[in-house]
Each structure stands twice: as structure tokens, then as C-alpha cells.
Amino acid sequence: MVQLQNVNKSHCPTNDKLYLKGLFHRLRALIALNCSLIFVTDGAIPAIKLSTYRRRLNVGNEAIQDAGNPRNVSVKRNKGSEFSCMIKEAKFLGVALGVPCLDGIEEAEAQCALLNSESLCDGCFTSDSDAFLFGARTVYRDICLGEGGYVVCYEMDDIERQLGFGRNSLITLAILLGSDYTQGIRGFGPESACQIVKSIGESAVLQRFASEGLSIAKKQKSSKKKGQMYKDKKNNADSERDFNGIECDLAVDNKFLQVINAYLMPKCHSADSDAVHRVLALYPFNHSQLHQICAQFFDWPPEKTDEYILPKIAERNLRRFANLRSTSSELGLHLPINEIPVKCPISSIIKQRKFQGRDYFEVSWEDMDGLKASAVPADLVESACPEKILEFHERKAEKQKAARRSRPKQSNKRAAEMKEIEDKLHKLLLDIEQESSTTSNAVSLGALLPQKIPTNAHVDLDEGRLHLNAKSVRISRKDNGSSNVGSSGSGYYSTASASLETEIIDLVSPPPRVHSHEVLKCQEVRNIDVIELSDTDDASPEHARKARELRLFMASVRDENL
Numbered sequence: 001m002v003q004l005q006n007v008n009k010s011h012c013p014t015n016d017k018l019y020l021k022g023l024f025h026r027l028r029a030l031i032a033l034n035c036s037l038i039f040v041t042d043g044a045i046p047a048i049k050l051s052t053y054r055r056r057l058n059v060g061n062e063a064i065q066d067a068g069n070p071r072n073v074s075v076k077r078n079k080g081s082e083f084s085c086m087i088k089e090a091k092f093l094g095v096a097l098g099v100p101c102l103d104g105i106e107e108a109e110a111q112c113a114l115l116n117s118e119s120l121c122d123g124c125f126t127s128d129s130d131a132f133l134f135g136a137r138t139v140y141r142d143i144c145l146g147e148g149g150y151v152v153c154y155e156m157d158d159i160e161r162q163l164g165f166g167r168n169s170l171i172t173l174a175i176l177l178g179s180d181y182t183q184g185i186r187g188f189g190p191e192s193a194c195q196i197v198k199s200i201g202e203s204a205v206l207q208r209f210a211s212e213g214l215s216i217a218k219k220q221k222s223s224k225k226k227g228q229m230y231k232d233k234k235n236n237a238d239s240e241r242d243f244n245g246i247e248c249d250l251a252v253d254n255k256f257l258q259v260i261n262a263y264l265m266p267k268c269h270s271a272d273s274d275a276v277h278r279v280l281a282l283y284p285f286n287h288s289q290l291h292q293i294c295a296q297f298f299d300w301p302p303e304k305t306d307e308y309i310l311p312k313i314a315e316r317n318l319r320r321f322a323n324l325r326s327t328s329s330e331l332g333l334h335l336p337i338n339e340i341p342v343k344c345p346i347s348s349i350i351k352q353r354k355f356q357g358r359d360y361f362e363v364s365w366e367d368m369d370g371l372k373a374s375a376v377p378a379d380l381v382e383s384a385c386p387e388k389i390l391e392f393h394e395r396k397a398e399k400q401k402a403a404r405r406s407r408p409k410q411s412n413k414r415a416a417e418m419k420e421i422e423d424k425l426h427k428l429l430l431d432i433e434q435e436s437s438t439t440s441n442a443v444s445l446g447a448l449l450p451q452k453i454p455t456n457a458h459v460d461l462d463e464g465r466l467h468l469n470a471k472s473v474r475i476s477r478k479d480n481g482s483s484n485v486g487s488s489g490s491g492y493y494s495t496a497s498a499s500l501e502t503e504i505i506d507l508v509s510p511p512p513r514v515h516s517h518e519v520l521k522c523q524e525v526r527n528i529d530v531i532e533l534s535d536t537d538d539a540s541p542e543h544a545r546k547a548r549e550l551r552l553f554m555a556s557v558r559d560e561n562l
Contacts, residue, residue: 017297020089024294024308027097029145032312034319038121038279039094039101041087042108044074048181048262074106074267089297096293097309098285102275110134110266118271120280123153130179132156133170133263147356166202171263172209173197181259185214209256285313287369311374314365317345318376322384337387343367344385349392352378361389418557425554432547 045053091101104111112124113134123138124131131139142152160166176193178184197205269275294300347364359378
């Protein structure tokens with residue numbers, strides 16, 4: 001929260017709640033990784049830390065401030081300060097996400113270190129290095145979450161093995177070099193302090209400092225640089241003055257005991273206290289309360305809040321299910337997925353996806369209100385429910401097989417097309433023969449025409465029909481009463497009574513059996529006589545030629561198929 005507060009001050013006003021948004025996104029990323037989180041807040045300010053606390057706040061003279069606290073007791077924090085209000089908002093957000101909060105008695109780092117040393121938690125997230133001095137074994141810091149994210153982890157085992165410093169040695173270094181509880185001893189730098197601590201040893205260093213005070217430091221340093229003055233004060237932290245002239249901020253040796261006791265016996269809740277037992281329980285996230293908090297602090301609608309948090313909650317449930325199956329396998333219990341007491345969170349796998357070169361599965365979820373599907377890492381699905389992956393591949397193979405079956409073969413398709421063409425041609429021949437027989441009964445002009453007028457016809461192979469282009473007959477009458485009859489096609493030829501105007505008569509429709517009466521624009525009535533086109537019953541040569549060509553075409557198509 002201190003880091004987020006500094007970012008908030010440097011980029012935007014506090015009203016934008018940037019620190020709270022940053023905390024929300026960190027929490028949801030950790031929730032997706034199935035991290036069980038506990039908030040631990042600072043309690044009262046330890047009396048030994050008052051001078052440091054006031055110096056950081058730039059509040060007056062330290063000696064005067066310390067004089068106002070003669071009993072040397074801890075001081076309660078200002079609950080109305082800006083930072084205290086930020087902590088209160090963070091606690092509200094944590095409760096909505098199912099993260100409990102433990103209010104420390106004094107130092108929050110001391111309470112976290114106790115939980116870690118008692119194996120009640122796996123590590124401490126803090127930026128304060130004195131967590132190791134309180135007894136922490138694992139400390140996380142510099143967290144970067146998301147794709148390509150990382151976290152810096154420090155292990156006390158590595159410090160002991162690689163540097164040779166245990167908890168007692170680190171407390172001694174804090175006394176010599178300075179910490180929240182002391183300003184250190186002038187004349188000591190990192191190199192000389194480490195040499196003194198290593199020369200005494202981890203097991204005896206605190207005991208000797210507590211009993212001998214500064215004399216032990218004088219002996220160790222005087223044995224190496226007896227009576228020697230340091231020459232370069234700027235380049236060497238150890239070269240401030242001769243150790244015999246050292247000035248110590250701890251006026252009496254019992255100051256060492258106060259610092260040692262503050263680190264070894266901090267005031268915090270014991271591991272078997274009710275407060276600790278209460279926060280170690282699992283708490284579900286409060287959906288409706290989270291909607292209210294995000295709407296109040298971030299102006300987010302419920303849909304946006306669900307979009308951020310529900311996929312992470314679902315991924316956490318899947319990781320818990322994977323851990324359950326892994327633990328069961330280690331115990332030699334291999335149960336099918338449908339016989340596990342806890343229901344698998346995944347309903348089915350929808351499809352495969354890839355994000356930034358990493359394989360994912362888009363899955364549908366069981367019993368997740370407001371969330372139908374989301375993408376999760378493929379390796380997580382593989383460890384949690386490999387049966388679902390097998391079902392997905394089987395369904396995919398069945399779909400591909402059905403698609404191949406529904407696709408007709410090329411040979412069958414061509415045979416069907418040729419059969420369809422043959423049927424059309426056969427129907428076309430029947431239409432031609434029927435048309436030929438109909439032509440013998442058609443009317444002709446007889447005496448008016450010296451010869452037959454051929455019928456223009458064409459065959460549409462796509463439609464399988466014969467089209468007769470029967471055109472119109474123009475009948476005109478001259479002033480002397482004679483009529484001129486002309487035609488551009490064959491069919492039925494009609495004559496009409498005398499008329500002063502030229503008229504176009506449609507020959508496509510069947511001729512009337514009786515005299516037709518037509519009312520012209522001039523309200524004159526005409527009598528139209530039907531004249532027979534031909535006296536013979538035989539089919540026209542044109543029809544015979546077309547039929548012969550079609551038979552030859554059908555024979556050639558049949559030969560190609562064979």
C-alpha cells in the first residue's frame with residue numbers, strides 16, 4: 001500500500017483511487033493463481049520506533065517529542081490520516097474478494113513473520129527488510145503480475161547458506177548499521193560490521209553484544225586497526241574516525257537489549273489465538289458487495305466488474321480441483337472424474353486458442369453465475385481434467401468424419417449430373433414430337449401464301465423445353481380497300497376487316513374458334529377470321545432436322561458416359 005500510495009501521489013489525485021485499482025488488479029491476479037491471502041495491518045507504533053517515525057514525518061525535535069512519552073510506551077496511530085483511510089478502503093475491498101484482515105498489535109511485519117515461522121503461511125509480501133529480523137523465512141517483493149510477470153523471492157535458507165548470516169547476525173548488523181529501532185553506530189560500515197559479526201559467530205554474537213555492549217566491538221576492531229586513523233572519509237564508510245574516538249547513539253549498553261528484545265519478542269497475536277484462527281479460514285467472495293464497492297470507488301457497472309473478476313474466480317476453482325486430483329494421485333487414489341466428490345468446474349471445452357504463443361482452451365463453466373465461458377491455460381486443463389480434453393478431441397474427430405461423409409464423391413456427382421442432362425434431353429424430344437403433331441392441325445394461310453412459312457424454334461438444354469418464336473402478323477389496308485398481309489414467323493395467320501390503321505396482332509395465343517370482337521380506340525368493331533396455314537398433315541422439315549440433331553447429341557453424351 002505504501003508503494004501504491006507513492007504512485008498515486010506522483011500521477012493523479014487521490015480521488016481517482018489509483019492505489020485501490022492497483023490493489024484490485026494485484027489481488028485478482030493472485031486469486032487466479034489460487035493464493036490464499038491475508039491482510040495484516042499495523043497496530044500501535046512501538047515506543048522504540050517513535051523517534052524514527054517522527055523523523056520520517058518531519059515532526060519537530062525528537063528529544064522534545066520523546067520527552068512527552070516518559071513511560072516509553074507505544075502510541076496509537078492516527079485513524080483519520082489519509083493513509084489510514086486508504087488502509088480502510090483496502091480492507092473493504094479485501095473482504096468483498098474473500099480476503100480476511102488481521103489487525104496487528106504493533107508491527108505488521110512482526111505478525112507476518114510469526115505466521116511464516118509457525119508455517120501458517122508460505123511467505124510474506126512486504127518491502128521492509130526487517131521481516132527477516134522478526135523471524136520470517138520467505139519474503140516476496142517487487143511483484144510484477146501478468147504476461148511475463150515475475151516476483152522477487154528471498155529465502156532465509158539462501159542467506160544462511162550463501163552469506164553465512166542467520167537471524168542473530170542480521171539483528172547485530174541492524175544494531176551496528178542502523179534500522180527502524182536505532183540509527184546505528186558511527187564509524188561502522190557494511191564491510192567492518194560484517195567482519196565483526198562473522199568473527200564472533202552466529203550462535204554467540206547476540207549474547208556477547210548484550211553482555212559486553214560496545215566493548216566487544218572495540219576489541220574486534222582495535223585488534224585489526226589499532227590506533228590507525230582513516231584517511232578518506234568520503235570513499236570509505238569505515239574511515240570516519242579512530243574507533244577509540246567513536247560516538248555512539250546508544251548512551252548505555254542496555255539500549256542494545258531494547259533493540260534485541262524488540263526483534264526477538266515483538267508484540268503480536270500468538271499462533272493459537274482466536275484472531276489468528278479466524279483469519280486462517282477460507283472466505284468466499286461477496287458478489288453483490290464487490291459490485292457496490294467497484295461502483296462506489298471506480299464507477300464500474302456490474303458487467304465490467306464481472307468481466308474482471310469472474311474469470312479469475314473460475315480459474316482459481318479449477319486450480320483447486322487440479323490440486324485435489326494431484327494430492328489424490330500421490331496418495332494412490334486414482335478416481336474417475338465422475339466419481340470425485342467435488343464436481344469438476346469445467347462443463348466442456350469449446351475450442352483451442354493461442355495467446356502470445358501460449359496454448360489455451362476456451363471452456364464453458366459449471367455453476368458460475370454471470371460467466372459462461374473463458375480461456376484458461378492448456379496445461380492447467382491437462383492437470384485438472386484430461387478427460388475433458390479427450391472428449392473435445394473425440395467430438396472434433398466426429399465432426400470431421402461427418403463432414404467427410406456428407407461430402408459426395410466426384411464420380412457419383414458426375415453420374416448424377418449426366419443422368420439429369422439425359423432426362424432433360426428425353427423430355428425435350430417428347431416436346432418436339434408433340435409440337436410436330438400439333439403443327440399438322442394448325443391453320444394456314446393457304447391461298448394467300450404460295451408456300452409454308454417455317455417456324456423459328458430453338459432448344460433450351462438447361463430448361464429442357466422447346467421455344468417457338470411465334471411473332472406477329474401485320475395487317476394493313478390501303479385506301480382502295482385491299483389488304484396487305486405480312487408475317488415474320490409461322491403459327492396462326494389471321495386476317496381482319498378493313499381498317500384505316502396498321503395493327504399488330506399477337507399470334508402466340510391460340511386462335512379463337514369464333515369471330516372475335518375487338519373494340520378499337522375509335523370504337524370500331526372488327527371481325528377476325530382464322531386462316532389455316534398448311535394443307536398438309538406432315539411435320540415441317542425444320543422440326544425433323546431439329547429432332548435429328550437432338551438424337552445425335554444424346555447419343556454422343558451417352559457414349560461419353562460409357
